[in-house]
Amino acid sequence: MRLFPSSTLARYLGQMFTIRVLAFLIGLVMVLQTLDLLSESDKILAVEGNGYGALLHYVSLRMPQLISQFLPFSVLLGTLVTLATLNQTSEVVVMRAAGISAHQVLMPLVAAAGLIGLAHFVFNETVVVQSTAQLQAWERVGYAPRSEEAPPETQEVWVADGATIIHAREAIQRDGRLILPNFELYERREGSHLSRVTTAARAEYAGGTWTLYDVREYSPTGAPPVRRDTQPWHTNVQTDRFLAVAVDPATVSYLRLHRAVAELSEGGHPTESLLASLYHKISGPFSSVLMPLLAAVSAFGVVRSGKLFVRIVIGMALGFGYFVADNFMLAMGQFGTVPPFLAAWAAPLLFLCIGESVLFRTEE
Incomplete structure (x- = not known):
């Protein structure tokens, strides 16, 4: 036996x-x-x-x-x-x-x-x-x-809102808020020419509105950047799109993926x-x-x-x-x-x- x-x-x-x-x-x-x-x-x-x-x-x-x-x-x-x-x-x-x-x-x-x-x-x-x-x-x-390679435990977020390109290091759902660290916003005119670049330490979605923190606004003319502590942000992109592209199972570990599933489930998103x-x-x-x-x-x-x-x-x-x-x-x-x-x-x-x-x- x-x-x-x-x-x-x-x-x-x-x-x-x-x-x-x-x-x-x-x-x-x-x-x-x-x-x-x-x-x-x-x-x-x-x-x-x-x-x-x-x-x-x-x-x-x-x-x-x-x-x-x-x-x-x-x-x-x-x-x-x-x-x-x-x-x-x-x-x-x-x-x-x-x-x-x-x-x-x-x-x-x-x-x-x-x-x-x-x-x-x-x-x-x-x-x-x-x-x-x-x-x-x-x-x-x-x-x-x-090349600027992404950290192994994160998946960069790239989302298009019309001619505007939105980039963030990752998307984090925490306590009912959606946070986009290292936020970048590239606004373009016709012909794919940049009209303005806005960066922020983070973009935060809470209570149905977006808010940018530690904002810097750059102009393609070379003028000095405009700095603001906070700034409201309006976009047509649904929050589900940021969360959908934030996690790639092939590039994250089991524990990181488990945390991402818990965060999405907490926010009522499909997992x-x-x-x-x-x-x-x-x-x-x-x-x-x-x-x-x-x-x-x-x-x-x-x-x-x-x-x-x-x-x-x-x-x-x-x-x-x-x-x-x-x-x-x-x-x-x-x-x-x-x-x-x-x-x-x-x-x-x-x-x-x-x-x-x-x-x-x-x-x-």
Whole structure:
């Protein structure tokens, strides 16, 4: 009844599995990074001042995204190769003949996949969100040599009100007020010429009116700026638009996204799309734990029956079917078609039941 009947066997299986996962991950990321760099290098080098250093900077920002995106695929492929190898060399037969159940054979792989999933979550929270925010900021300025990159925990707000452009560092909902720190207002005439630039330490919406604090008003003629402590501001932009663009789940951590959902919910704004992304920040890395179970069909069965290749194909189909279902449900959750929790966890729970039912029916 023990999960790991042999510590030696557990170390042997876990090491074999981890090495293969890392090998597939390195191979996939290197190939995909090369293809991605080839498609973007023309845009980067077309900007004056960019050279090989800019290409390396792009690779350093893009590679964490590729690692996070294809780590579950690498776990699936690593599991299939590990189990198929054990089956082909009759090591699974030896383990089963020694009284080890199918679940006990898989448990070292599941434990190693759990550690990989935990590392995946930490990697997303500490590295991927920062690199994604910096890459998006760099892309917004057309890969300029010295771009103003957004802080990793914030999402800049850019909103158009007719010919007027509104910019703020972020949007914060607090105690029934909407606050836009580092507020900038670019008013334009016909022909896209600036007529006035207004900056403020913050813009605050409370009681149905906007107020600017610590205001500076600049004229394109070069006249000295006009300073005011406070100034009312009128705009046709609804507050929902500022909040909608203020949070990008791909560029903020789990805790920051959780706070944003709480702030929006407090103000009575819809949060279904953000909730689905919030739950998926956990269910996404959890997919690595499912891969050994979905690929287990390739581990069992007699090799001389000639059906090993068919079993590998079935395991691969189950794994890729999971990724398709997971992306489909997440999209439905972001559109508000299904509840957020169901959008994030329906595919993992469904394929957990499928994997267990296949394993019990064939081996247990």
